[in-house]
Amino acid sequence: MEAMENYRLFLSLLLLALSLGFVSVVFVLRWVLHFREGLGWDGGAAEFNWHPLLIIIGFIFLQGIAIVVYRLPWTWKCSKLMMKFIHAGLNVLAFILAAISLVAVFDFHNTQNIPNMYSLHSWVGLTAVILYSLQIVLGIAIYLLPVSPVPLRAAFMPLHVYSGLFIFTSVIAAALMGITEKLIFGLKDPKYKDSPPEATFVNVLGLLISVFGGLILWIATRPSWKRPNEQLLRSQLNSEPTPSGISANTAMPERTDAETDSGKMSKM
């Protein structure tokens, strides 16, 4: 009964987070298509606009989903290895979109003779991208390649979890600074301080991604919403009636689930 309520709360918050993420993508699309110059690849404003669009789709929405993907109870019947591939795949996709969005803004700056990397936004943002690439490379090397020793997997897990959430948070902070910059530079008459419709609309976008981030962090850090460890899962699957259409042995034996246990111990 309590487990059911807990499950319902999880589902409600997950749905709310996904909706906020989706609405954020709609908002940034409306921002660049309706209020701004649309999309293009001409070194002008339309090329710059890929920057906020791809950051919100990839670096915020997809990264947020990648973070909570182990928490979805209907995936607990899938093998841990498959979930790792989905987690890694979503993060790699998010990284590719972030990289393209950087190309867009550097290309725009160079064409318009605007200096690169002068702002706190660019410092925090580029640091986040570099840390993200490191996080992905180390994550794949330690948790997907079959060469790394079990103690290393377990010892590194708290840092992997923490730095994932720290990078995600830093990206949102960088996005809020980016929104601030763009509204100050982009709005001339009326200015940002005169609160034209675009200013209010994009401020709301900033709040949407902040609440989305807050929900993802809440979901990711509830101990009772974690994927149960593999042994427990396998014993449940063997003792209970197999759910229709899902074979019990889809929960394939894993090389190790040391990382799961460690993650539970030291969840950020």
Place this chain on the structure above:
Amino acid sequence: MEAMENYRLFLSLLLLALSLGFVSVVFVLRWVLHFREGLGWDGGAAEFNWHPLLIIIGFIFLQGIAIVVYRLPWTWKCSKLMMKFIHAGLNVLAFILAAISLVAVFDFHNTQNIPNMYSLHSWVGLTAVILYSLQIVLGIAIYLLPVSPVPLRAAFMPLHVYSGLFIFTSVIAAALMGITEKLIFGLKDPKYKDSPPEATFVNVLGLLISVFGGLILWIATRPSWKRPNEQLLRSQLNSEPTPSGISANTAMPERTDAETDSGKMSKM
């Protein structure tokens, strides 16, 4: 042996965090005194300057210390009630400084005929202040007044911990936006994009408070660095030789430590 290493790591990271917090305060002082117009209460720029100064001293540095104050091992001999008063006191002090800093910026805006509350910075910042006041009022009502029932204390703890860390993070995000705004509006010739010394100096300040925040979050979310629960503490104090100068009964019996156990279970 491992415990000793763990303790050394804790001390090193705590010292690093405190140093970064202290250096951030020095940086913001140098910003307003050397690069800007100094401090005053005249409705002009010198009054505005209280805003970044008091936010960094109170809302970031003091709040950060308040968050990790239960983690200091040399306080585990003090009563939980006394630590609660220190935690609450530091947060109330931080709130007062944040409130004065808001008066400074509203007064500055009104004198200079600049609109209030138009920017994403102001939206996120004021939301953080309002949530912080709510957090303090609820925290005192639930954990300091002797009227609230034990199950409520335990049930509310995960939310208290999470929202504390969420507000702290939001304040840092708001500060980064505030720095961005001030460098764009304040630097005219040379501009922010020309990277004058002030721009680089204050960007570094932004990085300092971000790393400070990251360290506080890391320290606060390590399960092994939590204050042990009261029963365990009392049994240790009774069985071990009393450390010089500290009476065993300074660990006064608490009304309840349900909140400690709950906090341990659902640490963000």
